[in-house]
Every structure is written in C-alpha cells, then in structure tokens.
Amino acid sequence: MPLLARTVNTPLAIEVRRGAIAELGPLLADRRISAGGDVALVVGPGQGERIADLCRPGLGRADLFPVTGGTLDAAHDLGDQLRARSYDAVVGIGGGKTIDTAKYAASRYAVPMVTVATSLANDGIASPVASLEHQGRKGSYGVHIPIAVVVDLDFVEDGPDAQTRAGVGDAVSNLNAVADWELAHRVRGEPLDGLAVTLARTGAEALLNHPGGIADDDFLTVLAEALILGGLAMAVCGSSRPASGGCHEISHALDELAPGTASHGAQVGLGALVCTYLRGERSRFAQLARCLHRHGLPRTAAELGVDDDLLAEALVRAPQTRPDRYTILEHLDLDRVAAGTRLADYADALAAVAV
Known part of the structure; x- marks a missing residue:
C-alpha cells in the first residue's frame, strides 16, 4: 500500500x-x-x-x-x-x-x-x-x-495595548473563517483542506479559552502562536480561506464606508461575532462575545465607532468585496431592511450574554 x-x-x-x-x-x-x-x-x-x-x-x-x-x-x-x-x-x-x-x-x-x-x-x-x-x-x-x-x-x-488587542480579534476571527469555509463546502462543494482548518482552529481555540490577558507572558505567547498558525494555515492551502471569511468581508466594507475608523483586528473581531450569530451558533456566539469583552474589543457598532445604519450597510456591501468567496453573508443575501432587522436581533442576543 x-x-x-x-x-x-x-x-x-x-x-x-x-x-x-x-x-x-x-x-x-x-x-x-x-x-x-x-x-x-x-x-x-x-x-x-x-x-x-x-x-x-x-x-x-x-x-x-x-x-x-x-x-x-x-x-x-x-x-x-x-x-x-x-x-x-x-x-x-x-x-x-x-x-x-x-x-x-x-x-x-x-x-x-x-x-x-x-x-x-x-x-x-x-x-x-x-x-x-x-x-x-x-x-x-x-x-x-x-x-x-x-x-x-x-x-x-x-507597544500599544490597542495593537495587541487587535491581534486577539484577528486570531479568534479564524473560528468564523473556518465555519464559513465549512458552510461553502456543504452548500457548494468547495474543497476543504483539513490540515489548514486544524491549524487555524487550534490556535484560535487556545486563545478563545485562555484565562489570561495581554499583560501575561503566557497569554502573549499563545496569541503569537495563534497568529503564526493562522499564517501557516494559509500557506498550507494556498489561500486566505482559513483566516478570512465573512468577518473580513465586513471589515473591507467598513474600510470603504468609514476608512480609518478602527483597526483591522477590531473590525474582524466584531465581524466574526456578527457572522457567528447569523449562522445560529449560539454557544460559540456566547464564547466569542465573552472573549471580545474580556480583552476590551468592540462588540457593537457604537463601540467600534460607527452607527447601526452604517454597520447594516456594511453587511449588505460586504459580499461585493470578495465576489469569489462564499460565506454566511452570501448564503443569506441580506438586503438593507433584513440586515437592519438581523442586527437588532443580534443586539438583543448580545445583551443576554453574561460577562
């Protein structure tokens, strides 16, 4: 054999x-x-x-x-x-x-x-x-x-704490990117690379559940390793797929609508939380919401520095930023009214998460 x-x-x-x-x-x-x-x-x-x-x-x-x-x-x-x-x-x-x-x-x-x-x-x-x-x-x-x-x-x-917090947002967003990739595999038959998924998810999971903060060497080491594993996951499959899903599409849309508002990591962290809610993953949503809160990352439009209407517009525009990518945003194909309704429901769900 x-x-x-x-x-x-x-x-x-x-x-x-x-x-x-x-x-x-x-x-x-x-x-x-x-x-x-x-x-x-x-x-x-x-x-x-x-x-x-x-x-x-x-x-x-x-x-x-x-x-x-x-x-x-x-x-x-x-x-x-x-x-x-x-x-x-x-x-x-x-x-x-x-x-x-x-x-x-x-x-x-x-x-x-x-x-x-x-x-x-x-x-x-x-x-x-x-x-x-x-x-x-x-x-x-x-x-x-x-x-x-x-x-x-x-x-x-x-260095600035804001940069390290941004890294946390970027690293844990891999959980959403992987979930979006799995969705594309189920719905469209898109090839899924198990090794790339494992690398991206393992680092993000370790960070998501770590009890420490950005002042701890142990936590910073886990953060660095999670970011490195995310980079290696992309190298393994020859694509940004394991580290870029609807979360990054939302960030790209925000860059177009309100450039310079927040860091990439803050935007993709919020984008990952919104996409996780839209997929109906309630347990993961609560985990991710608590993680972002613990590390001082934004979870709402106001905390990010924009209003709800602009965030809703970003959800509608997001799929246009990566036409070749299939995520929960392409799957739902939200119009402006539906995006606003979903974000209102998202706010209610977020308020119910104990932190």
Whole structure:
C-alpha cells in the first residue's frame, strides 16, 4: 500500500520569548540562514533603528534599510535597493507595514525573509500574504512565507495595548473563517483542506479559552502562536480561506464606508461575532462575545465607532468585496431592511450574554 504525503513549507525557526531580538545573529547562524551576518535589516519608523542596534553585534555585515508607508511603491523601491549586493536574507523588523514591505521585496527578488515582529496586531507575521496600499487602496499580494519568525515579548509588551488587542480579534476571527469555509463546502462543494482548518482552529481555540490577558507572558505567547498558525494555515492551502471569511468581508466594507475608523483586528473581531450569530451558533456566539469583552474589543457598532445604519450597510456591501468567496453573508443575501432587522436581533442576543 503506497504511503501518500504532502510537503508543507514552514519556517525553519520560530522563536517567541523575551530577549529574542538580541540573539538574532546566533539564531540565523545556527539555522544556517546566515553564518556571516550578510543580511538586509529593514526597519520601520519609530523604534526600528534602536532594535536594529540590538541585532548588530551578531550581524556585523548587515545593511540597514529604513522604510515607511507600507505601500507597493515602497516595497518596489526596497526591492531595487536589495539588488546592490547579495544578501543571505532580508530581515523585516517592526510592525505589520514594515514586515509586509519586506516580505514583498524579498519575494520579488527570491531572497529568504525573516520576520522580527515587535507587535502582535495581525497574522501577517507568518502569512504568505503582503497587505500593501496602492493608489489609495489596500491590496493583498502573494509572497513566500518567512524562513524564520521571531517575536520578542519585551517589545510587544512595550507597544500599544490597542495593537495587541487587535491581534486577539484577528486570531479568534479564524473560528468564523473556518465555519464559513465549512458552510461553502456543504452548500457548494468547495474543497476543504483539513490540515489548514486544524491549524487555524487550534490556535484560535487556545486563545478563545485562555484565562489570561495581554499583560501575561503566557497569554502573549499563545496569541503569537495563534497568529503564526493562522499564517501557516494559509500557506498550507494556498489561500486566505482559513483566516478570512465573512468577518473580513465586513471589515473591507467598513474600510470603504468609514476608512480609518478602527483597526483591522477590531473590525474582524466584531465581524466574526456578527457572522457567528447569523449562522445560529449560539454557544460559540456566547464564547466569542465573552472573549471580545474580556480583552476590551468592540462588540457593537457604537463601540467600534460607527452607527447601526452604517454597520447594516456594511453587511449588505460586504459580499461585493470578495465576489469569489462564499460565506454566511452570501448564503443569506441580506438586503438593507433584513440586515437592519438581523442586527437588532443580534443586539438583543448580545445583551443576554453574561460577562
């Protein structure tokens, strides 16, 4: 009987702990990513250069490349600069915009990329997707997954709490994305990747039921691992399906209707809660509602910073943002009146959840 298996690309190293950045040089050497420190250090505004200084003792031949903006143009400019010499790896140090810029530039010129995350705002730290702005709109671009992922909890702790809370929203929204994928499998026969589902759901479940908060190292480690698993789930199946469902469609619609209102993580967390209610999953709805409340994430339109009418409009517009994706929103095909009615019922159900 033949033994059938598939090859899955994963990072060579994943480090989530305090003090990880100062030991980046030895890590890259031990994993045979860069023995001599011939790397391009890509840093964002703010504390990027200070972090790069921590790395330099172990990366004596590194070059520093400051970037700003998180745009496609910035990524192309960075890629052009990387052609000046041969690098063992591109090391993106900072938050999501910096890391996505580095991921795109490294992929464009086939250079291995190392993520050094200083915040846990989203699953981009390990995903095969770079989210970059171009001509006033944000687009998603396929890239290689990082060859290594480093998260230094010292810097996560020192960063804004709002970013970490956003990461919680992004991570637990995977539960909704998986449920929407399963719905598409049942209704339309869409292929379902069990390994991708397992990775995405396992990390989100661990976070959903964790009793700690963003001040606890144990909780931050679980959050980092959940975001990394979400990124790997996308790499496994070659799609954002296990991490993007109706929750992300709602977020995209909110970005169009009220740009800059809230973080991506806050929007997808609320979107996941609304979609979970619309699917009639009452037990999961209560679990998710309590989790969002525990971590200070919005559960209503007012808490997000918009009014009920705008949120209802976002529900109607959401399917147009991803025409190729089937979620509970496409399944119900709500018009404006039906969306308003469902959201009123949602508010009643939310008020009944004990926190």
